[in-house]
Amino acid sequence: MTEQVGAQxxxxxxxxxxxxxxxxxxxxxxxxxxxxxxxxxxxDDGFEVASIAGDEKQNRRVASxxxxxxxxxxxxxxxxRIGGAEYIIIAAETGYVIQMRVPEHAMVLAAHFDAAETxxxxxxxxxxxxxxxxxxxxxxxx
Amino acid sequence: MAEHVIxxxxxxxxxxxxxxxSLSEIETIRTEATNTDxxxxxxxxxxxxxxxxxxxxxxxxxxxxxxxxxxxxxxxxWTILKERAVGLVLLVNNDAADPIEELDxxxxxxxxxxxxxxxxxxxxxxxxxxxxxxxxxxxxxxxxMPGRMIPVFTADARNGDQMRTALxxxxxxxxxxxxxxxxxxxxx
Ligand SMILES: Nc1nc2c(ncn2[C@@H]2O[C@H](COP(=O)(O)OP(=O)(O)OP(=O)(O)O)[C@@H](O)[C@H]2O)c(=O)[nH]1
Ligand SMILES: [Mg+2]
Numbered sequence: 108m109t110e111q112v113g114a115q116x117x118x119x120x121x122x123x124x125x126x127x128x129x130x131x132x133x134x135x136x137x138x139x140x141x142x143x144x145x146x147x148x149x150x151d152d153g154f155e156v157a158s159i160a161g162d163e164k165q166n167r168r169v170a171s172x173x174x175x176x177x178x179x180x181x182x183x184x185x186x187x188r189i190g191g192a193e194y195i196i197i198a199a200e201t202g203y204v205i206q207m208r209v210p211e212h213a214m215v216l217a218a219h220f221d222a223a224e225t226x227x228x229x230x231x232x233x234x235x236x237x238x239x240x241x242x243x244x245x246x247x248x249x
Numbered sequence: 250m251a252e253h254v255i256x257x258x259x260x261x262x263x264x265x266x267x268x269x270x271s272l273s274e275i276e277t278i279r280t281e282a283t284n285t286d287x288x289x290x291x292x293x294x295x296x297x298x299x300x301x302x303x304x305x306x307x308x309x310x311x312x313x314x315x316x317x318x319x320x321x322x323x324x325x326x327w328t329i330l331k332e333r334a335v336g337l338v339l340l341v342n343n344d345a346a347d348p349i350e351e352l353d354x355x356x357x358x359x360x361x362x363x364x365x366x367x368x369x370x371x372x373x374x375x376x377x378x379x380x381x382x383x384x385x386x387x388x389x390x391x392x393x394m395p396g397r398m399i400p401v402f403t404a405d406a407r408n409g410d411q412m413r414t415a416l417x418x419x420x421x422x423x424x425x426x427x428x429x430x431x432x433x434x435x436x437x
Contacts (some may be wrong), residue, residue, distance in 0.1 A: 118285030
């Protein structure tokens with residue numbers, strides 16, 4: 108289980124500052140990566156913090172499903188005693204979904220790329236977005 | 250007899266994860282996440298995918314116990330796990346805002362499991378909230394699923410013995426349903 112930031116009184120999806128951070132990071136994310144179709148930050152328990160593209164209903168659904176996926180990934184990794192799940196990739200015919208935790212926070216990034224992107228590039232930009240989010244939230248807490 | 254898959258469903262904080270933990274003979278698989286919805290249930294974590302445990306019944310029958318997330322936004326997991334199940338332990342916490350309404354909602358979602366094997370209802374946390382009494386649950390069950398045999402128990406999800414009693418009554422029901430189906434098939 109990841110730790111919450113300090114004694115954060117408001118959870119991320121209800122905190123306007125965190126939501127603004129998430130939007131900022133996602134905007135930068137789509138600027139550097141044209142093949143990004145969709146991205147969302149969600150709380151570990153599946154509430155949408157912020158998203159780019161997608162409609163409201165879809166965003167909520169993606170957030171719930173990504174949260175389940177993340178937890179299942181962690182459960183498998185734990186059961187095999189291989190440490191925490193670093194990222195999860197779903198490769199489909201016309202694109203793929205990458206998701207990973209914002210380091211040290213109860214928050215997850217889920218991003219959908221079209222098949223034009225290489226997995227390596229997609230992974231590295233997703234990592235960057237997650238780590239930028241971490242930095243912003245950390246600075247706020249400090 | 251085939252291996253049974255039993256589903257544990259019910260509202261957030263009813264005790265599904267706790268019940269499977271109390272019953273399981275293996276180390277359970279959990280998918281708990283930090284709970285940010287403290288208004289609905291004031292606890293640290295909530296299930297976001299599933300719980301899994303196993304218990305042996307009789308000499309060798311293995312029963313697989315699956316818990317679902319209680320929050321409706323995870324209802325895609327309900328659909329996935331419902332497919333495999335032959336029986337339902339429906340847990341309702343008596344201290345919910347409107348437990349009878351919860352009973353109703355979950356019977357609507359999972360009521361079909363009665364036809365697949367059976368349902369048992371466990372009312373938890375009645376030490377926290379004394380009412381509604383069991384007869385209110387029984388009454389509502391009669392209204393929404395008339396003519397079905399659905400036992401109602403009070404049980405503490407933390408108590409393995411109490412949960413086992415409820416589970417055994419469900420399994421007896423499932424086996425009966427299977428036997429009846431079997432004999433009908435043979436008669437046809
Ligand atoms: N006092 C009391 N506490 C109970 C009883 N049954 C369960 N609990 C507690 O109620 C809480 C139930 O939490 P969980 O087992 O996480 O509930 P859940 O149904 O899995 O909830 P979600 O996964 O969030 O849907 C735990 O803290 C249990 O210890 C009971 O009969 N009395
Ligand atoms: Mg649970």
